[in-house]
Amino acid sequence: MDHESLRAQFPALQQQLGDYPLCYLDTAATSQKPLQVLEAMESFYRTHNANVHRAAHALSSKATSAYEDVRDALVNFLGAARREEIIFTHGTTEAINLVAHGLRGQFNAGDLILVDSAAHHANLVPWQQLAKATGTRVLPIGLDAELRLDRTAFRALLAQKPKLVALSQVSNALGTVNDIQALCAEARAHGAMTLVDGAQAVAHMPVNMAELGCDFYAFSGHKMYGPTGVGVLWGRYDLLAGLEPLLTGGEMIKTVSFEQTEFGELPNRLEAGTPPIAEVIGLGAAIEFLQTQDREALMQHEAGLLNYLQRELAAIPGIHLYAAHPDNIGAVAFNFGDEHHQDIGILLDQQGVAVRCGHHCAMPLMGLLGVRGCCRASLGIYSNKADVDQFIQAMKACADMLQ
Structure with missing residues (x-):
């Protein structure tokens, strides 16, 4: 699978946000669109x-x-x-x-x-x-x-x-x-x-x-x-x-x-x-x-990338992960310490990283988690290791700033 050629079909991903390349980890909210669409x-x-x-x-x-x-x-x-x-x-x-x-x-x-x-x-x-x-x-x-x-x-x-x-x-x-x-x-x-x-x-x-x-x-x-x-x-x-x-x-x-x-x-x-x-x-x-894609290969790609994201995020002191199972699909829910999820989202955005913060239209679930909301990083078929690495580095910078 030529993943970089696939990713190149999504023009919105080829942009800079200030000094940073766009790291789009909000596909669960809405996916980017390929040229074909x-x-x-x-x-x-x-x-x-x-x-x-x-x-x-x-x-x-x-x-x-x-x-x-x-x-x-x-x-x-x-x-x-x-x-x-x-x-x-x-x-x-x-x-x-x-x-x-x-x-x-x-x-x-x-x-x-x-x-x-x-x-x-x-x-x-x-x-x-x-x-x-x-x-x-x-x-x-x-x-x-x-x-x-x-x-x-x-x-x-x-x-x-x-x-x-x-x-x-x-x-x-x-x-x-x-x-x-x-x-x-x-x-x-x-x-x-x-x-x-x-x-x-x-x-x-x-x-x-x-x-x-x-x-x-x-x-x-x-x-x-x-x-x-x-x-x-x-x-x-x-x-x-x-x-x-x-x-x-x-x-x-x-x-x-x-x-x-x-x-x-x-x-x-x-x-x-x-x-x-x-x-x-x-x-x-x-x-x-x-x-027209090799969907089995893409499923394996997404699963491996999600597991990598879960492991790297869990290694940051102060991170709280919610239901981060290895067989999950597409999304990782988390909070950092006692910080408000919206503040984390803003700090990540300043580093070119787009995640979703809030109750994710699942307020009863947030009640079961004992939180008012959380951050969510979500992947698509176009996501790659560079996205995850940029997100992890941005999250580490947030942790250093807030601790």
Whole structure:
């Protein structure tokens, strides 16, 4: 694998911040974009910018073909059974809200929803809103001493016959990985539907819906080297068809009169309004980019780099690491002494290092950690040893300054 040639395809990484080269360790928040994605979106706006599905002219036909080609690409990328199972959204958050809203008519007072304790707010708050509307209960699945999902606690909760289980495939805050295939199989055996937040997974590993065994799967384009403003909801066809649409009007209808409206079929039924056309095309370019890489080699590269980062960071006196397991993916969560995480982030930024600081949209998890927030360094396929070394040297300089 020619990693430097791969890295060179990301123009944003080739810049200086003052006296320092940019060291971008915030991929879990949003990934940088390769030229292939940038050029695909520019080409759309330059040559065939038009709305999709709605006109007979040539530009609209080209735009529609480019847009729907991405849906077909996602069938292969996700191992979906049919193209109607692919719903374009504006991101993971909208995708999960679409499911939570759509299921309201199927939940009653006393029903139970289980949520991963390390979940992003986007996979917790929509279920709380469903609970407020229906009287459903939402309970967290606890974490064990290693801050992994507690399988014993999970099985005890499954005995209460939950109607839905909401899980993270990879924790955005910690980088810990859930065995989704096993967890979904256990949930299914107890009659529960399952929804998986895959936002932090799809950029780092191949995923196959038939193998995972979940009922819904959501992710965002901008976490996987694509543009912001676009995401995907995959769902089993029969379950998607039973969702009450979150948004209505426009392309999602079949017939409309002043007396009544009949909704259309999937996928249009759940894609109201003008979609993010250029962003979907950019997502298609990101999928093509990933599929032309040696993903096994990149997984090994990322794993080795993450383990190196964990070891080097742990060797700095005063560093507190959270759930830094060798099989984590993509991210390392840490604090330094009693210093505020935001102060550490600012000091690192002054040395060209970009990390994320805060609660990482996982405030309940921060409560379990006993902190109000932490720093997070996260990697992408373009990250290299020089990035880690620059970060470690910057962190050592912070430690020398603060001790």
